[in-house]
Amino acid sequence: MGEFWPVADVLAHLAGRWRVTREVRDLAGDDAGRFEGVTDFVxxxxxxxxxxxxxxxxxQGVxxxxxxxLRFLPGATPGTADVRFADGRPFHDLDLTTGHxxxxxxxxxxxYRGExxxxxADHWRTVWRVGGPAKDLVLTTDYVRET
Incomplete structure (x- = not known):
């Protein structure tokens, strides 16, 4: 098996509940944070x-x-998704047919540059690199399917 696991249909794959762990690093200030929770794809x-x-x-200890x-809508190509914010504004396209x-x-x-x-089948990761005058962050999120 290669480094990536291809997904034929991103919406079918993501449906359900995932345990989430996110590390947030502020590269400008050398601070770090952590998110722990769940994501439901309904x-x-x-x-x-x-x-x-x-x-x-x-x-910072608090x-x-x-x-x-977010809203994951059917994408322009079968098996892909059009990811939007809750208010309907576009966020990004998502094509995991190669697993990446x-x-x-x-x-x-x-x-924001996302990978x-x-x-x-039960593990995926996102890494967002955020750069600009207001932010210099890396957000690494690991998802584990709950069964």
Whole structure:
């Protein structure tokens, strides 16, 4: 088996509950944080998935509840996804047919560069590198399917 695990249909693959661990590193200030929680990918009536993440984020010794909601809609090509923020604004495309995908997203003056890697049926990772005048971060998230 190679380094990447191909996914024929990203929406079918992601459906369900995943345990989430995210490391956040601030490269400018050398601070680090950690998020631990779950992500539920719940079917939407339009054939997409609602991504609901909840857990605890700890930054500089302070822990607090954290949530995030995204919409994973059917993409332009079969098996891919059009990822959008909860309010419908575009975020990025996601094509995991090779088990690996690069994505980008401009956010004000900053730029988010994402790398998605599927390791096997139950493990995948995202690494977002955020750079610009307001941010200099690396966010590494590991997902493990809950059974």
């Amino acid at each position: 079917p939407l009536p339009d054939g997409g998935l609602l991504h609901e993440e909840s857990g605890t984020f700890t930054w 822990s607090r509840p954290a949530t995030r909601t 995908c690069l994505a980008g997203h401009p956010c004000a003056a900053d730029f 998605f890697t599927v390791r096997d």
